[in-house]
Amino acid sequence: MEAFRSRLGPLPSWVVRGIGDDAACLESPSPDLDLVWTTDTQREGVHFRWDWLSPEEVGYRSFVINASDVIAKGGTPYAALVAIGIPAGFSEKKLMDLYEGISEGSREFSCPVVGGDISRSRGDFNVVLSLLGTVPKGFFAVRGGLKAGDVLYLVGRPGLARAGYMAMIAGRGDEEGFREAVRTFRRPRTFRDWPGVFGSFDGITATMDTSDGLGQAVWEMASESRVTIRLAFPDGWIGHLREPAERLAVDPFRLAWEGGEDYDIVAGVSRDLEREFVERAGKMLGSTRDSVIRIGEVIESGNSPVECRNSGGIWETLKGEGFDHTRI
Amino acid sequence: MEAFRSRLGPLPSWVVRGIGDDAACLESPSPDLDLVWTTDTQREGVHFRWDWLSPEEVGYRSFVINASDVIAKGGTPYAALVAIGIPAGFSEKKLMDLYEGISEGSREFSCPVVGGDISRSRGDFNVVLSLLGTVPKGFFAVRGGLKAGDVLYLVGRPGLARAGYMAMIAGRGDEEGFREAVRTFRRPRTFRDWPGVFGSFDGITATMDTSDGLGQAVWEMASESRVTIRLAFPDGWIGHLREPAERLAVDPFRLAWEGGEDYDIVAGVSRDLEREFVERAGKMLGSTRDSVIRIGEVIESGNSPVECRNSGGIWETLKGEGFDHTRI
Numbered sequence: 046m047e048a049f050r051s052r053l054g055p056l057p058s059w060v061v062r063g064i065g066d067d068a069a070c071l072e073s074p075s076p077d078l079d080l081v082w083t084t085d086t087q088r089e090g091v092h093f094r095w096d097w098l099s100p101e102e103v104g105y106r107s108f109v110i111n112a113s114d115v116i117a118k119g120g121t122p123y124a125a126l127v128a129i130g131i132p133a134g135f136s137e138k139k140l141m142d143l144y145e146g147i148s149e150g151s152r153e154f155s156c157p158v159v160g161g162d163i164s165r166s167r168g169d170f171n172v173v174l175s176l177l178g179t180v181p182k183g184f185f186a187v188r189g190g191l192k193a194g195d196v197l198y199l200v201g202r203p204g205l206a207r208a209g210y211m212a213m214i215a216g217r218g219d220e221e222g223f224r225e226a227v228r229t230f231r232r233p234r235t236f237r238d239w240p241g242v243f244g245s246f247d248g249i250t251a252t253m254d255t256s257d258g259l260g261q262a263v264w265e266m267a268s269e270s271r272v273t274i275r276l277a278f279p280d281g282w283i284g285h286l287r288e289p290a291e292r293l294a295v296d297p298f299r300l301a302w303e304g305g306e307d308y309d310i311v312a313g314v315s316r317d318l319e320r321e322f323v324e325r326a327g328k329m330l331g332s333t334r335d336s337v338i339r340i341g342e343v344i345e346s347g348n349s350p351v352e353c354r355n356s357g358g359i360w361e362t363l364k365g366e367g368f369d370h371t372r373i
Numbered sequence: 374m375e376a377f378r379s380r381l382g383p384l385p386s387w388v389v390r391g392i393g394d395d396a397a398c399l400e401s402p403s404p405d406l407d408l409v410w411t412t413d414t415q416r417e418g419v420h421f422r423w424d425w426l427s428p429e430e431v432g433y434r435s436f437v438i439n440a441s442d443v444i445a446k447g448g449t450p451y452a453a454l455v456a457i458g459i460p461a462g463f464s465e466k467k468l469m470d471l472y473e474g475i476s477e478g479s480r481e482f483s484c485p486v487v488g489g490d491i492s493r494s495r496g497d498f499n500v501v502l503s504l505l506g507t508v509p510k511g512f513f514a515v516r517g518g519l520k521a522g523d524v525l526y527l528v529g530r531p532g533l534a535r536a537g538y539m540a541m542i543a544g545r546g547d548e549e550g551f552r553e554a555v556r557t558f559r560r561p562r563t564f565r566d567w568p569g570v571f572g573s574f575d576g577i578t579a580t581m582d583t584s585d586g587l588g589q590a591v592w593e594m595a596s597e598s599r600v601t602i603r604l605a606f607p608d609g610w611i612g613h614l615r616e617p618a619e620r621l622a623v624d625p626f627r628l629a630w631e632g633g634e635d636y637d638i639v640a641g642v643s644r645d646l647e648r649e650f651v652e653r654a655g656k657m658l659g660s661t662r663d664s665v666i667r668i669g670e671v672i673e674s675g676n677s678p679v680e681c682r683n684s685g686g687i688w689e690t691l692k693g694e695g696f697d698h699t700r701i
Binding site for chain 1: 389390393394395396397398399400401402403404406407408409410411412413414416417418419420442443445446448452454455456458460487488489490492493494495496497499501503505506507508510513515516581582584597
């Protein structure tokens with residue numbers, strides 16, 4: 046852990062005690078803020094392979110995937126802890142590169158790493174990051190807050206991470222046509238400005254990131270909210286997947302719907318504030334390649350939680366397959 | 374994670390959102406309090422073996438070892454997150470028993486489990502718990518606060534966990550003479566009332582738990598404080614180790630000095646509040662088998678950070694060997 050110190054800049058004022066003790070000490074945030082707290086893991090052989098990702102990419106990724114959860118809930122990252130399991134023969138250099146990636150995330154989100162734990166692992170390498178954030182009181186965005194009448198938006202660029210993953214699995218990660226896809230998988234981005242733009246915006250009723258896939262996010266939001274989501278995707282919403290999908294000979298819709306690890310955000314939006322939402326989200330994205338995509342509407346109850354019109358114009362269940370680690 | 378819910382009692386009022394979302398949401402504690410935050414890991418094959426510990430014991434242990442770090446710093450546990458890595462073939466029953474052990478810890482410390490992460494592990498089982506606590510502002514007890522003139526106390530019953538571990542390694546864990554030792558290893562205790570008694574007591578200058586051994590704790594406290602600790606152990610302070618040490622044919626002092634996982638607390642105490650400290654600590658321990666042991670004094674600087682009188686009456690360096698995972 047000490048090796049982190051040299052990589053991290055000066056600690057912000059709210060860190061009373063950082064790396065170097067049995068626990069960290071932080072000032073409590075203002076009572077106008079609630080705490081948002083999450084933990085997420087990157088395991089060798091499960092979430093990544095060393096021949097796909099560099100140690101620096103694994104470190105950066107472990108930071109971003111946690112930041113994404115906090116940000117999707119409207120939270121601003123506050124501080125992080127890192128627990129690492131190191132197998133025999135893991136080199137000092139690899140560990141330093143990993144730290145560098147985590148430190149990069151830390152700097153990008155102005156979120157200090159204040160401590161952690163390193164232990165030997167008899168199995169594979171793994172890194173468990175725990176991230177604490179703050180959110181204006183009462184504005185924590187739950188999964189299950191959708192109401193009939195809301196509209197559903199996707200902010201991002203879905204399916205690319207899965208395409209990149211598939212290209213790498215197939216040993217084709219170096220092909221020019223997969224460049225953006227592979228980069229999305231290796232170096233995920235999250236919407237750092239989301240909490241500033243939407244952290245206390247009344248128009249958002251529910252949000253979730255698409256770490257486990259767009260389909261799964263939509264299903265979980267509908268189920269928890271006890272409503273039905275009727276999906277209607279605009280033309281061209283997955284135009285960016287045409288080339289990678291063709292190269293992989295897969296359905297681009299499945300890439301977008303089932304693929305995970307894009308770290309896009311699905312948001313339920315009150316209809317009366319829809320215009321304001323679109324405007325703010327558009328400004329937030331600026332000139333990036335991400336889009337604000339209206340993907341459906343929320344009704345009280347249909348035949349199933351998530352429906353889509355079939356070719357005959359009938360609303361049918363659209364299954365949401367994603368990756369669920371808890372299915373053991 | 375959902376399986377936790379049924380095991381946990383009703384959530385306290387400060388939990389805005391517990392298990393079941395991408396992040397937990399907690400009220401910020403009072404601005405009079407700072408946050409204390411730690412993370413610690415239990416790995417199969419490194420920290421325990423399944424033929425030594427039941428899943429319930431592993432779960433309970435993972436809670437207590439984190440609580441010990443927070444408590445030793447003067448902090449009161451506030452909430453916990455749990456990240457679990459599950460190898461192939463890990464049974465549902467085993468997972469439920471693990472949850473039960475964690476839930477037991479949660480109930481004992483009135484500290485809700487508010488979320489976590491489960492993922493497959495291609496390697497061994499591991500559980501990373503992250504614990505958040507609160508401490509009165511300005512009272513976080515650092516390692517490195519010892520001052521010349523302080524006295525050093527050990528609160529606990531050192532060496533038993535190591536004796537229990539050695540007995541189990543030798544396949545002798547069932548012998549009557551190792552009963553207390555084995556129990557100490559399998560089911561560590563920490564001083565739940567410490568934060569209430571010492572959380573805002575002015576007489577404590579530095580503390581550390583003995584998770585990595587008494588010797589290592591004393592060395593780290595001395596080094597970080599840039600002082601010398603002169604140890605003088607009272608007669609009979611390790612009388613409880615006589616029998617297990619004899620049975621194992623090891624030096625009882627080495628068990629006490631080098632053994633870890635006792636979760637005792639080493640505390641530097643201002644001399645003018647020593648009496649008050651001893652009285653409070655004694656009351657805290659009540660009729661338990663733990664003791665308040667005066668183990669040394671702090672001087673400005675000797676020849677080395679930690680010294681003990683040799684048989685000729687000369688102060689000599691006493692090495693502090695403990696277990697250091699970071700030595701890879």
